[in-house]
Amino acid sequence: HVQLVESGGGSVQAGGSLRLSCKAAGDTDSISCMGWFRQGPGKEREGVAGLGSDGITAYANSVKGRFTISQDNAKNTLYLQMNSLKPEDTALYYCAANPDGIACRTLLERDFGYWGQGTQVTVS
Numbered sequence: 001h002v003q004l005v006e007s008g009g010g011s012v013q014a015g016g017s018l019r020l021s022c023k024a025a026g027d028t029d030s031i032s033c034m035g036w037f038r039q040g041p042g043k044e045r046e047g048v049a050g051l052g053s054d055g056i057t058a059y060a061n062s063v064k065g066r067f068t069i070s071q072d073n074a075k076n077t078l079y080l081q082m083n084s085l086k087p088e089d090t091a092l093y094y095c096a097a098n099p100d101g102i103a104c105r106t107l108l109e110r111d112f113g114y115w116g117q118g119t120q121v122t123v124s
Contacts (some may be wrong), residue, residue, distance in 0.1 A: 034095070096116070
C-alpha cells in the first residue's frame with residue numbers, strides 16, 4: 001500500500017507561481033507512475049501531468065509550457081511547478097500513483113489506484 005500527502009497549495013494572483021509537493025510513503029518501490037490531477041468547481045477530475053519511472057512525462061494541453069512535473073527519489077517526493085497561473089487553474093489538486101506505468105500514458109483517473117487528499121490552489 002502507498003500513502004500520498006500533498007502540500008504547497010494556496011492563493012496566488014494570476015501570473016504567479018506555486019510549487020506543489022507530494023510525499024509518498026509505504027510500498028513506494030512498487031510504483032511505476034505518479035501524477036497530478038485537479039478538480040475545479042463544478043468540473044470533473046482531470047489529469048494534469050504524469051511522470052513514469054522511465055522518466056517520460058505527459059501533460060494536459062491546458063498546462064503544457066506552464067507546469068513541470070518532477071520528482072526527488074531520495075525524498076520520495078513528487079513536485080508540480082506551476083508558472084503563469086490562470087484563474088482557470090483554480091482547483092483542488094490531487095497526487096496519484098499506480099504500479100502500472102500505463103497510467104502515465106493515459107492520465108485517466110480510473111488508471112490510478114492510490115490518491116492523496118488534495119491541496120487547494122486558488123488563482124485570482
